[in-house]
Amino acid sequence: MRSDRGQSAPPGLKIAAAGGLLFLHLPILLIFVYAFTTEEKSFVWPPPGLTTQWFAVTWNRPDVWEALSLSVRVAAISTAVAMVLGTLCAAAVSRTRFFGRETISLLVILPIALPGIITGIALRSAFSLAEIPFSFWTIVLGHATFCVVVVYNNAVARFRRTSGSMIEASMDLGADGFQTFRHVVLPNIATALLAGGMLAFALSFDEVIVTTFTAGQQQTLPIWMLEELIRPRQRPVTNVVAMVVVLVTLLPILAAYYLTRDGDQIAGSGK
Amino acid sequence: MTSAVSFQKVSRHFGSVRAVDTVDLDIVPGEFFAMLGPSGSGKTTCLRLIAGFEQPTAGSISIFGERAEGVPPYRRNVNTVFQDYALFPHLDVLDNVAYGLMVKGVGKPERRKAAEEALSLVRLPGYGARRPGQLSGGQRQRVALARALVNQPKVLLLDEPLGALDLKLRENMQEELKSLQKALGITFVFVTHDQGEALSMADRVAVFNDGKIMQVGTPEDIYQRPRTRFVADFVGSSNVLPPDFVQRYSGQHRWGSLRPESIRVGRAAKGDGVAARLVSANYLGATTRLALDADGLRLHAIVPAGSKLPREGEAVTLTFNREHLHLMDETA
Numbered sequence: 001m002r003s004d005r006g007q008s009a010p011p012g013l014k015i016a017a018a019g020g021l022l023f024l025h026l027p028i029l030l031i032f033v034y035a036f037t038t039e040e041k042s043f044v045w046p047p048p049g050l051t052t053q054w055f056a057v058t059w060n061r062p063d064v065w066e067a068l069s070l071s072v073r074v075a076a077i078s079t080a081v082a083m084v085l086g087t088l089c090a091a092a093v094s095r096t097r098f099f100g101r102e103t104i105s106l107l108v109i110l111p112i113a114l115p116g117i118i119t120g121i122a123l124r125s126a127f128s129l130a131e132i133p134f135s136f137w138t139i140v141l142g143h144a145t146f147c148v149v150v151v152y153n154n155a156v157a158r159f160r161r162t163s164g165s166m167i168e169a170s171m172d173l174g175a176d177g178f179q180t181f182r183h184v185v186l187p188n189i190a191t192a193l194l195a196g197g198m199l200a201f202a203l204s205f206d207e208v209i210v211t212t213f214t215a216g217q218q219q220t221l222p223i224w225m226l227e228e229l230i231r232p233r234q235r236p237v238t239n240v241v242a243m244v245v246v247l248v249t250l251l252p253i254l255a256a257y258y259l260t261r262d263g264d265q266i267a268g269s270g271k
Numbered sequence: 272m273t274s275a276v277s278f279q280k281v282s283r284h285f286g287s288v289r290a291v292d293t294v295d296l297d298i299v300p301g302e303f304f305a306m307l308g309p310s311g312s313g314k315t316t317c318l319r320l321i322a323g324f325e326q327p328t329a330g331s332i333s334i335f336g337e338r339a340e341g342v343p344p345y346r347r348n349v350n351t352v353f354q355d356y357a358l359f360p361h362l363d364v365l366d367n368v369a370y371g372l373m374v375k376g377v378g379k380p381e382r383r384k385a386a387e388e389a390l391s392l393v394r395l396p397g398y399g400a401r402r403p404g405q406l407s408g409g410q411r412q413r414v415a416l417a418r419a420l421v422n423q424p425k426v427l428l429l430d431e432p433l434g435a436l437d438l439k440l441r442e443n444m445q446e447e448l449k450s451l452q453k454a455l456g457i458t459f460v461f462v463t464h465d466q467g468e469a470l471s472m473a474d475r476v477a478v479f480n481d482g483k484i485m486q487v488g489t490p491e492d493i494y495q496r497p498r499t500r501f502v503a504d505f506v507g508s509s510n511v512l513p514p515d516f517v518q519r520y521s522g523q524h525r526w527g528s529l530r531p532e533s534i535r536v537g538r539a540a541k542g543d544g545v546a547a548r549l550v551s552a553n554y555l556g557a558t559t560r561l562a563l564d565a566d567g568l569r570l571h572a573i574v575p576a577g578s579k580l581p582r583e584g585e586a587v588t589l590t591f592n593r594e595h596l597h598l599m600d601e602t603a
Contacts, residue, residue: 168324169357171344173371173422183374187361 028246035239043235054236064241067224074136074220075204078143079151082200083193085144086151091185094159095167105156112149119145120213127214134216142214143207147200154196158189198252205249221245273336275300275426275458276321281330283316290316292482293330298426298460300335303452305461305469308479309505314462317479318428321460322351335425345374350419351428354435356411358403364390364414365399371422389417392451409440416448420455429461433468445472466506470494478502495530498600503528510534510570517598526599533595534572536561536581537588544588545570549581565589 009017035054037047058064093105111119123142132138166188170180208222219227221241228238278296282289291313298304306314319325320332323344332339334349350371358367365386366373372382390396393413403411412432419427429448433441449472452459463469469476470490478485478493478501486498497503500511509528517527539546547565556576563570570589574580581587 163355163357165353165355165357166359168322168344169351169353169359169418170370170374171324172322172349172351173374173418174345175370175374176343176345179374183370184359 031239031242035236035243037236040233040235054234054240057234058237058240061237063219063224064237067219067221068241070136070218071205071221074139074143075201077140078147078204079197079200081140081144082147082151083197086148086196087155087189087193089148090152090155090159094156095164108152109149111145116146116207116209117213120210123210124213134214136218138214138216139211139218139220142210143204146207146210147204150200150203151193151196154192154199155189158192162188202249202253272300274298274333275302275335276460277333278317278320279331279333281317281320281327281332283313283320283325284328289482291320291327294482294484296477296484296487298458299475300458301456302474303449303459303461303472305463305473305476306479307463307466307469307476307506309464312479313482314464314477314479315430316482318351318430318460318462321426322349322428323347348422348424349426349428350422350424351430352412352415352419352432354430354432356403356415358411358414358418360403362403363399364395364401364403364406367403367414368399368418368421370418385421386417389421390414392420393417394447408435409444412436412444416451420457424457426458426460429459431462431464433463433465441468448472470506478506480505496597497528500526500528500599500601503597503599508571512596513568516568517596520593520596521598523598526601528597528599529570529591529595531560531571531573532558533591534570535590536563536572536574536578537590538581539586540588544590547587547589549583549585549587551583552580563587563589 033047034043036050036052037043038049038051039047089104089108093101093108120142123138123145127134127138166184167180170184171177175183206222207220208226211220211223215223225238225241228235274297276296276298278294280293280295281291282293283291294313294317296317306317308314316325320327321334321339323339323342323346327340334347339347359370362370365383368386368389369377369382372385377385387396387399390398393416395410395413395417398406398410398414403414406414412435415432432448433444436444445468448459448461461469461473470493473490475487476490476493477487480501486493486502488496493502493506497506497509503509503511507530509530512527512529514524514526518524521527536549537544545565547563547570550562550564550569553560553562554576555573558573559576559578559580561572561574561580563572572589
């Protein structure tokens with residue numbers, strides 16, 4: 001392909017690009033604006049007045065804190081479980097050949113290919129069959145099924161790119177299995193794990209479908225938001241929460257972007 | 272004297288494939304030992320058995336008198352230079368070289384000093400701060416060498432280390448490896464499929480085929496006195512002569528080998544010599560390689576460049592010194 005540097009794109013293309021970007025991001029701005037509206041029963045445009053009172057109201061609502069804390073804990077633990085299992089599985093599949101390797105690889109990826117509603121129903125009936133009461137841990141289990149896939153995919157891609165003889169070289173130079181993992185394997189897959197972990201956390205954080213099937217009385221943040229939309233009062237609280245969530249998640253994602261960008265150069269420099 | 276490496280009836284099977292098949296081998300301390308053979312002949316598996324990446328299915332291996340079976344690679348005083356160098360991309364050159372000392376718990380100033388010295392030894396002083404990705408193939412090769420040598424191994428294993436280098440660089444590295452080995456006095460075990468490389472560098476060569484050692488000897492032994500048809504053909508593309516042909520010249524019904532450079536090509540004449548016809552001539556620079564047909568037997572001769580050549584298809588007479596006709600062990 002030819003890149004015509006210095007030559008400007010035709011105006012039609014510019015307008016189309018601007019339109020696409022506006023369509024993607026204008027609704028998000030709208031959510032921000034409604035967080036400041038004085039009208040609490042319904043969203044009307046333009047907002048009749050602007051106020052910051054909803055921030056204080058949100059701060060003082062215990063249900064917001066409960067939902068937020070539950071979501072963070074579920075996402076953190078699902079991600080942790082996924083990082084361990086996903087890495088181990090990726091290492092096994094990419095390092096050794098054994099009977100049923102392709103099948104295992106497919107089975108690991110399947111949960112993300114299946115519609116969430118299938119995973120949800122399957123888990124729900126499995127839990128009730130085994131008479132496991134719905135709890136925090138059933139939500140974690142549900143989320144871990146798709147978090148593992150994300151970590152696994154990232155790790156497997158990186159394992160394929162790292163030379164197998166590097167591990168042998170490390171052992172040859174006197175490092176045992178643990179030292180080899182710490183000094184050679186981990187530094188080479190670290191950025192892939194970080195990226196996989198961030199994605200897994202984000203997926204878990206806004207998951208609705210599987211959660212509705214595997215949660216008991218608890219409300220994760222997305223489920224709390226859904227419920228809140230049906231209620232007639234204090235609607236802008238939802239918008240305040242949404243705004244905070246956007247700001248809080250944007251920062252780590254930007255950080256991860258810059259981290260992996262540098263890291264990829266390091267990891268790829270041996271090729 | 273204890274052998275540096277000793278194999279007693281060592282086999283390594285992968286399923287039904289006998290990668291290494293009852294091999295006996297003794298490598299003398301301080302020698303430059305080459306394992307030569309085509310790909311799949313078991314030479315690399317033998318190297319990996321010494322390094323500890325493979326365990327023998329049967330037989331026993333000892334390294335300087337110590338039993339090696341079941342000993343993991345990280346507890347052997349043996350280091351390897353890998354075919355793809357296997358440098359660690361996330362570490363700089365100095366940390367790559369110091370890696371072996373780092374995992375053994377040597378202090379930072381001490382191991383950095385040792386690594387600098389090793390880098391000088393391979394003529395890369397001052398390259399410590401670079402990343403492996405910033406080096407050329409030849410430089411990576413040297414770093415891999417320094418990374419192995421810094422551990423002061425008793426045996427250094429080299430797995431086709433020159434395979435990825437271009438011809439000029441390869442010739443330089445051959446000389447350098449040879450003089451490095453002489454200066455350090457470490458036992459080098461070198462795997463290659465290039466017979467020229469094995470003959471020019473090694474003190475002794477083992478020729479592998481189908482998981483077995485065909486012959487072990489000095490380069491001259493291997494080249495001048497091949498014991499089997501395989502060795503004669505693989506090392507220097509000798510003319511392999513069938514027993515019936517050999518009997519006419521030596522009186523013994525055995526397979527023979529005749530070096531292409533031992534054949535003289537003359538005008539067609541009656542009497543002594545082999546009647547043949549020139550099939551083709553390949554100009555190789557210093558020499559010209561002739562393909563000849565002697566009554567259905569394909570022979571090759573190498574003559575100095577500039578010799579007066581017969582035309583293609585022309586009848587010629589081949590003569591050779593009877594001493595140069597080497598009789599091999601095989602009779603059928």
